[in-house]
Amino acid sequence: MNQSLKLFTAGPVACFPEVLEAMKTQMFSHRSREYQELHMETIELLSWFLETRKTILLFPSSGTGVMEASIRNAVSHGGKVLVTIIGAFGERYAEVVEANGRTAIKLEFKWGEPVDLDRLKEALDLNPDIEAVAVTHNETSTGVLNPLKDIAKIVKKYDKLLFVDAVSSMGAADIKFDEWKIDIVFSSSQKAFGVPPGLAMAALSDEALELSRNMSGKGWYFDLYKYYKVQLEKKSTPSTPPIPQIIGLNVILKKIRDMGKYNWLDMYRRRSERIRDGVREIGLRLFAKEGFESPTITTIYSPEGVDGSIIYEEMRKRGFELAKGYGRIKKITFRIGNMGDIKDEDIDEMLKNLREVIEELKSR
Amino acid sequence: MNQSLKLFTAGPVACFPEVLEAMKTQMFSHRSREYQELHMETIELLSWFLETRKTILLFPSSGTGVMEASIRNAVSHGGKVLVTIIGAFGERYAEVVEANGRTAIKLEFKWGEPVDLDRLKEALDLNPDIEAVAVTHNETSTGVLNPLKDIAKIVKKYDKLLFVDAVSSMGAADIKFDEWKIDIVFSSSQKAFGVPPGLAMAALSDEALELSRNMSGKGWYFDLYKYYKVQLEKKSTPSTPPIPQIIGLNVILKKIRDMGKYNWLDMYRRRSERIRDGVREIGLRLFAKEGFESPTITTIYSPEGVDGSIIYEEMRKRGFELAKGYGRIKKITFRIGNMGDIKDEDIDEMLKNLREVIEELKSR
Numbered sequence: 118m119n120q121s122l123k124l125f126t127a128g129p130v131a132c133f134p135e136v137l138e139a140m141k142t143q144m145f146s147h148r149s150r151e152y153q154e155l156h157m158e159t160i161e162l163l164s165w166f167l168e169t170r171k172t173i174l175l176f177p178s179s180g181t182g183v184m185e186a187s188i189r190n191a192v193s194h195g196g197k198v199l200v201t202i203i204g205a206f207g208e209r210y211a212e213v214v215e216a217n218g219r220t221a222i223k224l225e226f227k228w229g230e231p232v233d234l235d236r237l238k239e240a241l242d243l244n245p246d247i248e249a250v251a252v253t254h255n256e257t258s259t260g261v262l263n264p265l266k267d268i269a270k271i272v273k274k275y276d277k278l279l280f281v282d283a284v285s286s287m288g289a290a291d292i293k294f295d296e297w298k299i300d301i302v303f304s305s306s307q308k309a310f311g312v313p314p315g316l317a318m319a320a321l322s323d324e325a326l327e328l329s330r331n332m333s334g335k336g337w338y339f340d341l342y343k344y345y346k347v348q349l350e351k352k353s354t355p356s357t358p359p360i361p362q363i364i365g366l367n368v369i370l371k372k373i374r375d376m377g378k379y380n381w382l383d384m385y386r387r388r389s390e391r392i393r394d395g396v397r398e399i400g401l402r403l404f405a406k407e408g409f410e411s412p413t414i415t416t417i418y419s420p421e422g423v424d425g426s427i428i429y430e431e432m433r434k435r436g437f438e439l440a441k442g443y444g445r446i447k448k449i450t451f452r453i454g455n456m457g458d459i460k461d462e463d464i465d466e467m468l469k470n471l472r473e474v475i476e477e478l479k480s481r
Numbered sequence: 482m483n484q485s486l487k488l489f490t491a492g493p494v495a496c497f498p499e500v501l502e503a504m505k506t507q508m509f510s511h512r513s514r515e516y517q518e519l520h521m522e523t524i525e526l527l528s529w530f531l532e533t534r535k536t537i538l539l540f541p542s543s544g545t546g547v548m549e550a551s552i553r554n555a556v557s558h559g560g561k562v563l564v565t566i567i568g569a570f571g572e573r574y575a576e577v578v579e580a581n582g583r584t585a586i587k588l589e590f591k592w593g594e595p596v597d598l599d600r601l602k603e604a605l606d607l608n609p610d611i612e613a614v615a616v617t618h619n620e621t622s623t624g625v626l627n628p629l630k631d632i633a634k635i636v637k638k639y640d641k642l643l644f645v646d647a648v649s650s651m652g653a654a655d656i657k658f659d660e661w662k663i664d665i666v667f668s669s670s671q672k673a674f675g676v677p678p679g680l681a682m683a684a685l686s687d688e689a690l691e692l693s694r695n696m697s698g699k700g701w702y703f704d705l706y707k708y709y710k711v712q713l714e715k716k717s718t719p720s721t722p723p724i725p726q727i728i729g730l731n732v733i734l735k736k737i738r739d740m741g742k743y744n745w746l747d748m749y750r751r752r753s754e755r756i757r758d759g760v761r762e763i764g765l766r767l768f769a770k771e772g773f774e775s776p777t778i779t780t781i782y783s784p785e786g787v788d789g790s791i792i793y794e795e796m797r798k799r800g801f802e803l804a805k806g807y808g809r810i811k812k813i814t815f816r817i818g819n820m821g822d823i824k825d826e827d828i829d830e831m832l833k834n835l836r837e838v839i840e841e842l843k844s845r
Contacts, residue, residue, distance in 0.1 A: 122509070129508040129724060137505040140725055144493040144677050144821075145486070146802060177679055178702070179541045179720040185702040209701075216701040307721055313508050315541055315679040315723030337573075337580040338542070338549040339702075356543040357671055359679030359723060360493060361504055438510065457508075 122433065123463050127257050127414055127440040128285065129307040129314045130457030135372070136312050136365040144360060152360065153352035159363055160348070162370035166378060167287075167302070167320050169294035174344045176317040177359050180284040183303035183319045184210060186339035187251075187280040188217045190329035191301065197222055197247040199240055199277070201232045203263065204256035205444030206282060214251070222247060228446060229416075231263045231409045234271060241275045249278035249300070255286035258443040260405045260416035260452065262290055269297040278325065284308055287318075288373075289385040289413045289456065300325045306362045309385065309413055310369050311457035316362035321345070385412040388455040388464065395468035396453070399475055404450055414454045416442070423478050425451035431474040437467050486797065487827050491621050491778055491804040492649065493671040493678045494821030499736070500676050500729040508724060516724065517716035523727055524712070526734035530742060531651075531666070531684050533658035538708045540681040541723050544648040547667035547683045548574060550703035551615075551644040552581045554693035555665065561586055561611040563604055563641070565596045567627065568620035569808030570646060578615070586611060592810060593780075595627045595773045598635060605639045613642035613664070619650035622807040624769045624780035624816065626654055633661040642689065648672055651682075652737075653749040653777045653820065664689045670726045673749065673777055674733050675821035680726035685709070749776040752819040752828065759832035760817070763839055768814055778818045780806070787842050789815035795838045801831050 124131040132140075145151045156175065163173045176182055192198055195218065200211040202225045214221035224240045226233060232252065241247070250272045255262050265281065272279045281302040283292060288309030292302060300322040307314035321329075321341060329341040337343070338356070347355045373381045389412045393403060396417055404416035419425040425442040428451045432439050442450035455464070488495040496504075509515045520539065527537045540546055556562055559582065564575040566589040578585035588604045590596060596616065605611070614636045619626050629645065636643045645666040647656060652673030656666060664686040671678035685693075685705060693705040701707070702720070711719045737745045753776045757767060760781055768780035783789040789806040792815045796803050806814035819828070 124507075124509065126510045126513075129510060129721065132508050137507060140504045141501040143488075143501060144496050144671065145488065146490045146493060146804065147678070148805070149490075149802065177541075177543045178546070179722075181720040182542070182702045185700055189700070213701040216699065216704065218698045305721065307508065313723070313725045314511070314721040315726060334582045335580065336549055336553070336700075337577040338546045340580065356545040357493065357669065357678040358543075359677070359726070361677045361725060362679060362723070438513065440510065441512070 122436055122438040123467065124457065125437060125439045125453045125455065125459065125467060127452055127454045128456060130311055130454060131459060132313055132365070133311045133369065133458045136368050139364045139368045140313065140361045142361065142364055147353050147357050147360065148351070155363060155367060157352050159367045159370065162367065162374065163318060166370060166373065167292055167294045168296065169320050171294060171323065172321040172326055172345055174319050174321065174341065174348065175354060175358060175363060176319070177354065177356065178317045179314065180282070180303055180305035180317050181209065181213070182339060183317045184213050184282060185217060186341055187301045188214050188219055189335045189339060190332050190341045191278060191325045192219050192248050194218055194334065195220060197244065198249045198251055199224055199244060199247045200251045201237065202226065203231060203253060203259060203261055204228055205258035206256055206284070207253045208444070210251045210253065210282060228259050229261060229404045230406045231261050232268055234267055237268065237271055241271070241277065247277060249280055251280045252282070254281050254283040255290060255411050255413060257285040257414055258416070258446065260411045260414050261409050262286065262411045265292070266297055269299060273298045285413050289382065291382055294320045306366055309456045310366055312362055312365035312369055315359040316366060385455065388459065389413065389415060391461065391464050392453050392455055395464070399472045401475065413456050414452055416450050416452050419449060419451055420475060420479055424448050427478065428474060431478070432470060435470045435474070437470060486800055486802040487831065488821065489801060489803045489817045489819065489823065489831060491816055491818045492820060494675055494818060495823060496677055496729070497675045497733065497822045500732050503728045503732045504677065504725045506725065506728055511717050511721050511724065512715070519727060519731060521716050523731045523734065526731065526738065527682060530734060530737065531656055531658045532660065533684050535658060535687065536685040536690055536709055538683050538685065538705065538712065539718060539722060539727060540683070541718065541720060542681045543678065544646070544667055544669035544681050545573070545577070546703060547681045548577050548646060549581060550705055551665045552578050552583055553699045553703060554696050554705045555642060555689045556583045556612050558582055558698065559584060561608065562613045562615055563588055563608060563611045564615045565601065566590065567595060567617060567623060567625055568592055569622035570620055571617045572808070574615045574617065574646060592623050593625065593768045594770045595625050596632055598631055601632065601635055605635070605641065611641060613644055615644045616646070618645050618647040619654060619775050619777060621649040621778055622780070622810065624775045624778050625773050626650065626775045629656070630661055633663060637662045649777050653746065655746055658684045670730055673820045674730055676726055676729035676733055679723040680730060749819065752823065753777065753779060755825065755828050756817050756819055759828070763836045765839065777820050778816055780814050780816045783813060783815055784839060784843055788812050791842065792838060795842070796834065799834045799838070801834060
């Protein structure tokens with residue numbers, strides 16, 4: 118493998134050295150005391166980070182696994198979910214709703230824009246029988262961060278469940294689980310936490326947990342109530358957890374605690390600004406609506422007539438792995454992630470190369 | 482964590498040093514060429530190992546995830562599955578069947594014994610409408626290896642689907658997927674392959690794949706046909722895979738290839754024999770019926786009046802992590818695993834300590 122590439126990916130991202138070092142820890146049983154301590158300490162650190170006293174769970178899956186769990190555990194069979202769609206991962210949420218025998222009411226917004234609060238209210242007025250609202254906190258395809266706090270306020274005024282896909286935001290954008298009254302929020306290890314993939318984590322409200330308890334046909338693997346009970350009784354997971362990734366997450370959460378939560382989040386904000394400033398200076402246009410730019414990923418229009426994947430390929434030749442466009446804007450965009458172990462000098466070096474690539478491509 | 486314990490666990494097991502070293506590889510995107518190469522090479526190695534030209538898939542989950550997938554993708558809603566139960570993991574298969582809205586016809590055998598072939602035929606005669614038979618290849622709770630080849634012959638004579646939980650056998654007991662006409666076999670990384678947990682792998686017959694293609698309500702996360710299609714088109718998985726574990730599995734499969742498949746399997750057979758011989762010499766009784774002993778785990782009756790967990794605790798004090806009894810025989814047994822990075826000297830040292838512990842406990 119070409120290990121010399123500098124990663125500006127959408128995830129998996131470059132992991133912090135202390136995480137990679139921890140990944141090679143010799144294994145131990147997930148029923149041993151050593152595991153129980155690791156598990157509960159990691160849960161506590163996540164509780165602190167998400168500002169919650171509710172239930173936190175760890176899953177041997179990617180984030181999409183918990184997306185599926187939210188539907189199967191907390192929405193009645195055939196029940197309606199209002200899925201807000203601002204890009205490809207909102208579309209995935211709708212697919213997951215339908216694949217699990219529930220009904221997705223799609224509320225689509227122009228790609229590049231966040232959820233419009235008035236249209237959200239309108240949809241909630243029009244569909245009084247919806248049970249839950251699904252929101253992509255940070256849309257990895259468009260590089261847009263949704264105003265989650267404002268969205269949550271509306272959803273809760275209508276007394277609906279709120280499910281949040283925070284796969285590419287948790288660890289980079291603030292989430293106050295209890296204060297915002299979220300019902301299920303989930304993420305995965307390989308994004309803003311800078312840990313290898315294989316682990317998902319979620320926070321659950323009491324109501325979501327109670328719904329799971331009484332849900333039929335929810336399956337075994339993503340039975341949220343079972344996860345809760347096993348954690349309570351055995352300080353572990355129902356089936357074997359991805360121990361190395363949990364060790365890695367534990368290392369990172371302690372790093373964040375030492376640095377201070379808001380200093381850590383600020384690091385991501387500054388990195389993404391540095392990238393946006395640089396990209397604008399090159400003369401490229403950002404895809405995200407101003408004021409709603411993601412702190413973890415920047416989606417950029419490729420110059421007129423240039424396929425975004427060519428920029429990706431040219432940058433690879435120069436040692437930088439960016440991310441191609443995703444979904445329906447695959448051809449007209451490319452993306453620059455800033456999650457994980459990235460230094461300001463790497464960003465500057467990447468931008469310098471990007472300028473040269475763009476100039477070359479324009480002069481062809 | 483106490484890293485000095487010698488592991489004789491039921492899994493996660495002690496990983497081989499070259500695997501642990503590989504675990505700290507810096508990450509890369511699961512949509513990159515580097516990942517595609519790793520993915521397809523690992524699939525090819527697994528195909529070779531399982532002697533199959535059918536579909537091999539990798540999952541970001543534990544083995545139980547694929548157990549759930551077998552039911553949701555290849556059994557009709559409400560359809561019947563004959564679940565053979567020779568211990569706790571057979572019971573789990575039945576739970577998974579029921580949790581997914583299918584009907585489990587339980588065929589239970591005395592714990593410690595394998596599936597009785599005559600009773601299997603009888604059950605198949607009595608239940609002509611069953612769609613599939615579920616078998617635990619190696620029952621981790623009782624230390625029994627089922628005669629899979631013979632079972633498969635019968636199941637196929639009755640023209641039923643055959644699902645095999647090979648979580649604690651794949652990598653240690655032979656599986657000839659095509660020749661034995663298995664429909665779905667699955668395992669996970671943290672057992673006989675000696676890789677950390679977080680990755681599951683499966684082989685699928687064409688019929689299982691076709692059933693998945695046409696199945697409704699199968700969900701998104703474990704949609705086997707989707708995995709197949711994405712692998713064909715993108716040489717990757719639908720959602721982010723546990724890359725470090727895949728790197729680890731790749732390393733081990735190459736080690737097995739270099740050593741020769743049957744030499745590798747023989748290593749496990751010899752190790753488990755060494756443990757059984759030693760345990761008998763101490764005067765302890767084995768739980769598994771003679772001739773059906775597992776090549777990966779030995780379940781042992783604790784001496785009359787001694788709780789098996791005390792032996793576990795005493796051995797821990799001496800630096801050996803065995804496994805406690807599991808399920809309904811938790812108190813009257815303890816277990817010694819021999820998967821992963823274990824040397825003959827370690828086995829002898831462990832047995833010497835076990836003898837002392839047993840003598841001490843008996844003289845109390």
